[in-house]
Amino acid sequence: MAEPDPSDPLETQAGKVQEAQDTDLDAEEGASGGEAEMDFLRSLFSQTLGLGSQKERLLDELTLEGVVRYMQSERCQRVICLVGAGISTSAGIPDFRSPTTGLYANLEKYHLPYPEAIFEIGYFKKHPEPFFALAKELYPGQFKPTICHYFIRLLKEKGLLLRCYTQNIDTLERVAGLEPEDLVEAHGTFYTSHCTSQLCRHEYTLGWMKEKLFSEVTPKCEKCQSVVKPDIIFFGENLPSRFFSCLQSDFRKVDLLIIMGTSLQVQPFASLIGKAPLSTPRLLINKEKTGQTDPFLGMMMGLGGGMDFDSKKAYRDVAWLGDCDQGCLALTDLLGWKKELEDLVRKEHAHIDAQSGSSTPNPTTAASPRTSPPPGKAEAKTTDGEKPQ
């Protein structure tokens, strides 16, 4: 599926469509009697779609400071984080979906029919080798959680974290100290693996999988000799049932969404931003603005679910543009938690170093992150998002 391109004329058109709709709404609201009709329609749609019906403005200003004042108020008790690959890049884990990571290029020797085949369940069942070569490359545990991961942990410690929905499969949320109940691993996890035989389905641990990956033999079930696959979701597989069961209850009561390091391009994860009540403020910490309504994805985002940072009608969405770790530091600085976060990162990283017997400084704690790739990752890192365009 082609991803929307900011320079695409369709995007410009989307902007125009949005403007036209806003103008219509203004006209209707201005007319006598229109207001009541609009309220009726809003509440009808809201009820139908399970959205909060009140569109109350809870932020005194649409800035990071405004979000912080809201977070410090009684009103904000339950925070949901929605995260993607951008929160793990500073740990040296490349965004494998990005064509600039160079990972796909490294797999040329496997003669894939097209690069994405490596993550397709149908292809995997016939040719598992390319996936395992990449899995070795992406093996979780070689890297440390980032400042951003520990920020989510800090939210938990402050009693504010309702749930963290992650698209990442690198298990860094778990390494950072989040419990399975704090998490919805929407695209699965490397943490466990299962035999692909429907009759067997024997479970294997991360340690078992690691040993197979690094000995470069295709992991085979010890019971039935079928291929064993990490529990990550391939193209062509359903999302975990936990994703659907948790979102039913979580999004009804969420007070704040913090969306970090995701371009919100992958459905159905992207549609989560539209599941929160209409009053719930949404903070985006990302390299670029994303999630704005698109004429094609509009319905999937949920009615009125797209982000609106800049229009005259913007009332709850705030974008902080830049690196996720820097965004979390800026946010915690305003919250008065910055030192606590830095201490937590230092303590946890020292603990991981002691366990692995390594004293390699982590890129996330270095003065200029992302300049020192972890050992053995140089090839993947050279083109990781920093390639001159």
Ligand SMILES: [Zn+2]
């Ligand atoms: Zn088996």
